[in-house]
Amino acid sequence: MNRRLYVNLFWTIASILFLIAGWQLLASVMNKPALPGPLVSFYTFAVEISGGLWHHFVVSSYRVVISLVLSLALAVPCGMIMGREERVDRSLAPLIYIVYPVPKIVFLPVLMALLGIGDISKITLITLVVFFQILVPIRDAARGINPAVINSVKSLGAGRWDIYKHVVWPAVLPEVLTSLRIASGTAIAILFFSETISSQEGLGYYLLDAWSRAAYPEMFAGIISMSLLGFIIYIALDYLERRACPWKYVQL
Amino acid sequence: MIQAEQKNMVEVNGLSVVYRQGKQEVPALRDVSFAISRGSTCALIGPSGCGKSTLLYVLSGLLESYSGRVLVDGAPVAPLRRETALILQDYGLLPWKKVYDNVGLGLEIRGVTGKERSTRIERVLTEVGLWEMRDRYPSQLSGGQRQRIGIARAMALDPDLLLMDEPFSSLDALTRENLQRQLLDIWKRKRMTVVLVTHSIEEAVFLGQKIIVLSGHPGRVLSIVENPRMGEAGYHKTSAFHALTTELREKLVP
Ligand SMILES: Nc1ncnc2c1ncn2[C@@H]1O[C@H](COP(=O)(O)OP(=O)(O)OP(=O)(O)O)[C@@H](O)[C@H]1O
Numbered sequence: 001m002n003r004r005l006y007v008n009l010f011w012t013i014a015s016i017l018f019l020i021a022g023w024q025l026l027a028s029v030m031n032k033p034a035l036p037g038p039l040v041s042f043y044t045f046a047v048e049i050s051g052g053l054w055h056h057f058v059v060s061s062y063r064v065v066i067s068l069v070l071s072l073a074l075a076v077p078c079g080m081i082m083g084r085e086e087r088v089d090r091s092l093a094p095l096i097y098i099v100y101p102v103p104k105i106v107f108l109p110v111l112m113a114l115l116g117i118g119d120i121s122k123i124t125l126i127t128l129v130v131f132f133q134i135l136v137p138i139r140d141a142a143r144g145i146n147p148a149v150i151n152s153v154k155s156l157g158a159g160r161w162d163i164y165k166h167v168v169w170p171a172v173l174p175e176v177l178t179s180l181r182i183a184s185g186t187a188i189a190i191l192f193f194s195e196t197i198s199s200q201e202g203l204g205y206y207l208l209d210a211w212s213r214a215a216y217p218e219m220f221a222g223i224i225s226m227s228l229l230g231f232i233i234y235i236a237l238d239y240l241e242r243r244a245c246p247w248k249y250v251q252l
Numbered sequence: 253m254i255q256a257e258q259k260n261m262v263e264v265n266g267l268s269v270v271y272r273q274g275k276q277e278v279p280a281l282r283d284v285s286f287a288i289s290r291g292s293t294c295a296l297i298g299p300s301g302c303g304k305s306t307l308l309y310v311l312s313g314l315l316e317s318y319s320g321r322v323l324v325d326g327a328p329v330a331p332l333r334r335e336t337a338l339i340l341q342d343y344g345l346l347p348w349k350k351v352y353d354n355v356g357l358g359l360e361i362r363g364v365t366g367k368e369r370s371t372r373i374e375r376v377l378t379e380v381g382l383w384e385m386r387d388r389y390p391s392q393l394s395g396g397q398r399q400r401i402g403i404a405r406a407m408a409l410d411p412d413l414l415l416m417d418e419p420f421s422s423l424d425a426l427t428r429e430n431l432q433r434q435l436l437d438i439w440k441r442k443r444m445t446v447v448l449v450t451h452s453i454e455e456a457v458f459l460g461q462k463i464i465v466l467s468g469h470p471g472r473v474l475s476i477v478e479n480p481r482m483g484e485a486g487y488h489k490t491s492a493f494h495a496l497t498t499e500l501r502e503k504l505v506p
């Protein structure tokens with residue numbers, strides 16, 4: 001177990017070094033101010049993060065995390081109920097079918113006009129997108145539960161609530177975490193986009209501001225921060241899956 | 253009427269079941285009647301698709317759309333009868349619960365808590381010889397061990413009616429015989445009523461005091477055979493045992 005951890009750590013560090021080496025190579029070859037090398041970028045990142053960048057990092061993290069939690073709280077119960085209660089699903093499925101393919105990002109101007117340019121419009125937009133990305137896989141997972149499992153638990157005297165608690169929830173949990181991991185990438189992309197439009201806070205604003213001042217090392221400090229945000233969320237979800245679904249990680 | 257005086261644990265009269273598949277109607281059972289007396293064992297046998305599982309679902313109360321009269325312990329069958337336990341072939345255990353919690357699930361759902369629950373779980377797990385496995389997940393057990401956990405979970409409820417749907421059919425011959433013997437031992441100690449669906453003629457004769465033979469599609473009762481010597485030591489080695497299996501085989505494959 002410990003050995004595996006070290007091997008994993010080794011390969012993670014090796015991959016990071018490989019990426020940085022590639023970056024350095026590209027920067028040396030191109031030799032343009034718009035593509036500074038990793039050394040100066042990380043140096044600027046270190047200086048900036050103890051200055052103004054930290055505030056933007058916190059604001060962006062707050063927006064993404066709140067959006068993910070909100071989508072989860074809405075999509076998980078909805079998905080489980082739609083997957084299990086045929087009547088609910090039949091009346092809601094057409095709506096989902098129509099709304100799912102609509103690119104929700106085009107509603108940003110509407111949301112900004114209605115909810116202002118602060119946190120709320122951004123959180124609403126991200127939640128709108130992530131909600132559907134989680135809802136559909138959870139509904140399908142809940143629907144796909146083997147009826148024999150449901151029957152055998154029913155035969156133990158389980159009511160509707162027991163079935164949700166002991167069968168449906170644990171059965172969709174891995175799907176929740178997987179879809180969340182995929183959705184977290186989308187969430188950060190949408191966050192970036194929404195922060196670049198008439199915004200005064202957040203990493204997207206910081207990045208675009210650096211770009212408009214041609215402060216390229218700062219721009220890359222912003223890119224590093226965004227990547228770091230994505231990486232932290234990804235690792236957190238991975239850790240959560242191991243904690244929440246121990247039966248999937250037992251040694252066979 | 254005092255319930256304990258009911259001689260028959262199960263009484264089925266003119267039972268018919270029709271499944272609806274879109275507009276089509278699939279008859280699964282037609283005019284099935286039989287009775288099983290309290291504390292006895294009964295094996296249900298018949299060709300694949302003849303409605304054995306359906307019949308068990310009706311007895312467990314899970315399938316409520318049937319016609320005819322079905323009494324369990326003198327009362328019309330009810331979905332949440334607390335003393336009925338059902339064991340299905342493969343899907344009984346929840347993969348996300350450890351053995352201990354799987355066995356305790358029925359008790360948890362029925363609101364049995366604390367000391368009472370832990371004592372009962374320990375008792376039944378010890379009975380099937382798997383107390384050491386309590387912290388494992390079902391995926392870490394062999395097929396035979398999983399099936400024993402399924403039996404333990406049912407026994408934790410102290411059932412007076414135990415319904416089993418082909419509980420041993422996915423096991424290898426050696427494990428199967430072992431578990432058949434173990435079930436027989438448990439029955440001799442507890443004397444609950446057992447209804448066992450099987451596709452093995454030998455298993456039916458080994459475990460059924462009464463053997464109900466169903467015909468194929470829709471299922472009807474072809475014949476009911478009494479098997480009073482079931483449970484006698486060494487019965488499966490006698491010629492009477494083999495004569496009965498031959499008789500049943502001829503009924504099933506004319
Ligand atoms: N939910 C269902 N909807 C429609 N038809 C069904 C349904 N369940 C079972 N049937 C049909 O009813 C008949 C009896 O099914 P059942 O599962 O009771 O048979 P069985 O005797 O248990 O078969 P096996 O030995 O293969 O397990 C079959 O023809 C089956 O196709």
Ligand SMILES: [Mg+2]
Binds near residue numbers: 304305306417
């Ligand atoms: Mg069956």
